[in-house]
Amino acid sequence: MKSTFFLTSILLLLFASQNLRAQERETDFNFDWKFTLLEDTKIPEQIPMTDNTWRDVRLPHDWSVEFSFDEKMEGCTGYLAGGVGVYQKHFKTPSDKNQKSTFILFDGVYNNATFWLNGERLGENPYGYSPVYFDLTSFLKENGEENVLTVHVDHSRYADSRWYTGSGIYRNVKLITVDKLHIPIWGTFVTTPQVTADEATVQVETKVVNSRKGNSKFTLSTDIFDAEGKVVASDIKELKLSAGKETKISQAISVIQPNLWDTETPNMYKAVSKLMVNNKVVDKYTTPFGIRSLRFDKDQGFFLNGKSTYVKGVCLHHDGGLVGAAVPKGVWKRRLEKLKEAGCNAIRTSHNPFSEEFLDICDELGFLVQNEIFDEMDNPKDKQHNLNEQSVQYITRGYTEHFQKWGESDLKRTILRDRNHPSVFQWSIGNEIEWTYPGYKHVSGLWDPEVKGGYWNKIPDLTADEMKARYNALPDRKYKLAETAQRLAKWVKEVDTTRAVTANLIIPVASCASGYAGALDVVGFSYQIAQYDWCKKNYPDMMFTGNENSGLLSEWLSIIENPMVFSMYMWTGIDYLGESQDKWPQKGWDGDMLDFAGFEKQGWNYFKSIWVNKPQISLGTLPVVDSEFTVDELSGKPVPKSNKSLQWRNSESNMHWNYSDGEMVLVEVCSNLPVVELFLNGVSLGCRSLSECPDRILRWAVPYQAGTLTAKAGFDGARIKAELKSASAPVGIRLTTDKTTLSADGYDVAHVIAQLVDKDGNEVKISNEKLTFSLDGDATILGVDNGSNKSIQDYQSNELLTSQGRGMLLIQSLKQKGSIVINASADGLKSNRIQIEIK
Incomplete structure (x- = not known):
């Protein structure tokens, strides 16, 4: 086995030295589209359409989310409108169509989409969630003129689903150019039928199509690369395929001591398949995969x-x-x-x-x-x-x-x-x-x-x-x-x-x-x-x-x-x-763990305490009168109104400690530690044990007093804690971001979070303000959100009213480098500034 692998590696190095780079198959086709909405569902008689007054858009694009929420629309699809839209893209023929074949691949268009190239109908795809591709080769211009790709999208049946669907070319589009002898789109199938810690069999099934005019002798080489880019196994086959035919080739490749893919260590490999004619690479197809059973x-x-x-x-x-x-x-x-x-x-x-x-x-x-x-x-x-x-x-x-x-x-x-x-x-x-x-x-x-x-x-x-x-x-x-x-x-x-x-x-x-x-x-x-x-x-x-x-x-x-x-x-x-x-x-x-803006809910804390085998503790509060509990007069402990009260209701629990003086508050602690002690302003309010909590939520009934609420638990000789602090009136806005550097690729995004804070820097969650975000520099504002299910503010804006004292701005890079500075303002409030480098 070792000698075979050695000889195979030498041959592959020779082939690579003769052709250092195979032509890339895929071209990003998301940029520089034209878009317009139409008044009715009738497909225009003249395709392509005159588009010099249309909007410039880049894909992926969803036109429905650009509308305002409207009570006249249907709640099943989020009170947002649908409609009919048309997209067009002008582009040059990528290569000699007598030597190469060109395909267009749409990952998803919602929905009832019809496609044309230069006025010639390519086909349709009614289902908005399935990928589809078309062969453009025979319809491409040969004389240097521009081609025009047209996509008509009919989402006039805007309540055609039980959830929000979106409208338009809302997933990626790729232009794929290949030799007439090539591996087609989705032309490989990699499986791992035998897996042990010592060795795995990687079964690679490769489809090859010969659209050349004559028969073709070729070599199929398949290299398996690990995550570090090292070749760990290979296989080569010499083959012949008649003109106009396709074939399926199977290769069983052994990988020694494989790094298995699982939920804790998601190790990935790549199968790189090359078609070579006369020692020249004519097609290269890369398939990411994992070894697992x-x-x-x-x-x-x-x-x-x-x-x-x-x-x-x-x-x-x-x-x-x-x-x-x-x-x-x-x-x-x-x-x-x-x-x-x-x-x-x-x-x-x-x-x-x-x-x-x-x-x-x-x-x-x-x-x-x-x-x-x-x-x-x-x-x-x-x-x-x-x-x-x-x-x-x-x-x-x-x-x-x-x-x-x-x-x-x-x-x-x-x-x-x-x-x-x-x-x-x-x-x-x-x-x-x-x-x-x-x-x-x-x-x-x-x-x-x-x-x-x-x-x-x-x-x-x-x-x-x-x-x-x-x-x-x-x-x-x-x-x-x-x-x-x-x-x-x-x-x-x-x-x-x-x-x-x-x-x-x-x-x-x-x-x-x-x-x-x-x-x-x-x-x-x-x-x-x-x-x-x-x-x-x-x-x-x-x-x-x-x-x-x-x-x-x-x-x-x-x-x-x-x-x-x-x-x-x-x-x-x-x-x-x-x-x-x-x-x-x-x-x-309402989901259980994250809201519309991706902010954590108490359900996130709850299931983290159940699913993660590490010490966890978190605090939630709500008025007893709004809960499923009453307070026992003798013990002062919360008592469920019924058995159903012991079912977790994450939407009712707040992550703050701000109530009226003396108001009876239900304090809920999520933890996987056996005993938790609760403190208010340093004074112990007693311990609760998981063994007495059938729903794994520890509860206290606490008369509200401003200050600091603290839950503590012991673990391995140490103490972990969670705290909530009473906040006063907001005096400022604290901006944070999940990224301080973005790639200048036109895709990378940063989430900028604005949180109201008081004079001591405590988060203010019971007061809301209208915020205006400003951006200095070259980047795109994708929109704003406060995470609330009942917020019907426009997403496509730089202004919002906060919910729980917070809001989010989403920005996206452009294809140019530089710095951007983000600020937030509100009446009487000061804000820090966020700087993000685009490289």
Whole structure:
């Protein structure tokens, strides 16, 4: 083996010396676009259009988030408008089209997009979440004239989803130029079928296309690079391919003592594939990947690299607050790093595929990803009020209109793009889809008139056989969910057999009876944790776990108390726009851990104390009268009003110590240490023990007195503490930033946080002021946010009213170096200045 590797390395060095740099395949195609909104949905007769008066935009771009929130719009998509827009880009033909082929790759356009080059129709893509590419070669100009790429986007059905979608070319676009002999887009598939600490087999499957006029002899060389850029293994094959044909080549490459990818040490490798003709590199394709093994056991749960692993997950929607759906990489990275800090190790992309860039970050940070494909299938959902469709309206018609024709293509294109990401460990074919298929409620028996207490977490009164009989007795219907699910699972397996197929089931007992659950490798429950044992007893060969869960301790206990159940995905990790039916001015859904601006909530502290095996302690407060507790007259301790009061309600807890003198305040401490002592102005208020707190929250009832509230706990001979200090009136603004240096690439972002402070520097969280941000230098202000769900201020601004005494400015670099200075001002308040270098 060593001699073979040595000879292979020598050959590769010789090839490299003869061709030091292969031509780069990909060109960033995000800059220098023209954009306009149209008045109606009719596609213009003349394509390309005259665009000299249109706006200049750079991609990714979401035009909906540029609008003001409007009560006349629909809460399901965040009270923001949709519409119809057109994008155009002028560019020169990149190379001789007789020698090279040119493709355009769109990572996501929302939605109902149609594409042209020089007036010639390339095609369409109705689904706003699936990537799509087109071959431009035959339509490119040959005489030096400019080409014009036109994209028409029809989001006039602006309430076509149950959450905020955004509008426009909201993900990256790449121009790809390759030799006529080349590896196509998504043309590699890297798997690791055998993994041990000593050795791993890396299986590289490479597709090669020969669009040359004659037959081609070529060499395929594949190098495996580690994270330090060293070649750790290689393989070379000599091949021949006829004109107009394509082939698939498999290479099994051994990596000795591999650095495995997992959630704690997300080690990455790269497979660099080169096609060489006459010792000249004609194409180079780089595939990042990780070496890891996955195993799902129906009785013992999930194993990553042979190690039993709890999936501590959150569900996320795809918007990033003030940037809408066009989320810069730096915004996602900041948010995911915060989730990681709280112990989260998994993301469910609810309820659609996310961007390629998002998965790159998950690879890098060590998140497991359940990649979800569809929220609608054969039958529509009601967007305005959820469940099955209640009324047929133009504005709410969604993906069901296209599923029969486009479902297979959308699913397979997504999987082909994403299947090399080590973070992706499950494919979810759908979310809570049962509502849309008639009879499922009846099958479960949970909605029968004599059943009391509703269906939520209820053990069925019917037997499994009685449910099957009810299902079989249903009237004939056009679409059967089990058949659709089997078809979808088959499509997944046609392009990837290395990951489990799952779905999120809202009526799992009925889905087991119907055969829907039988199409899945892992049956994911949407909440109904009380039904795990019933389902396992009646369907012992199936594997059940959580795919959507409340942010409650009970959901986490369902995992650690049942070996089969390995996952929870909290709904949701971060606040998101939309799904706010008739709740104006509430524009979105309250998440459990981070708000719209990425500020931590008390739920972040709570789950950090549960998920992170390091000493944790944090403080939260709220008036007793606003809580689920009363105060016992004899002991002075808080007493729950009911058992439900012991469920964590993070939205009620404040992170300040400012109340009226003598007001009775409920103090809540989140900690993983056994005993915590509370102090007010240095005076002990007694200890509480985790052993007496069934929800792992330690509570005191404290008459308010201004000063310092301190929680202390001992650990390993030391003391850790958390403090809240009473604040007086604000006198200043404290600016901080997560970055003091940005790359001059036109993408890098900095989050500038403004916090009101009093004369002693204490954070003021109960007083709010209108702030104006100013920027001196060359950078782009992407917008402002205060994190509040009820804030309907324009995002596209440099002014905002703070919430909890704070606000955020998001800036983005341009493609030029220099310094920028950021200031904030408000009546009667002083602010420091932030300087950021752009290099």
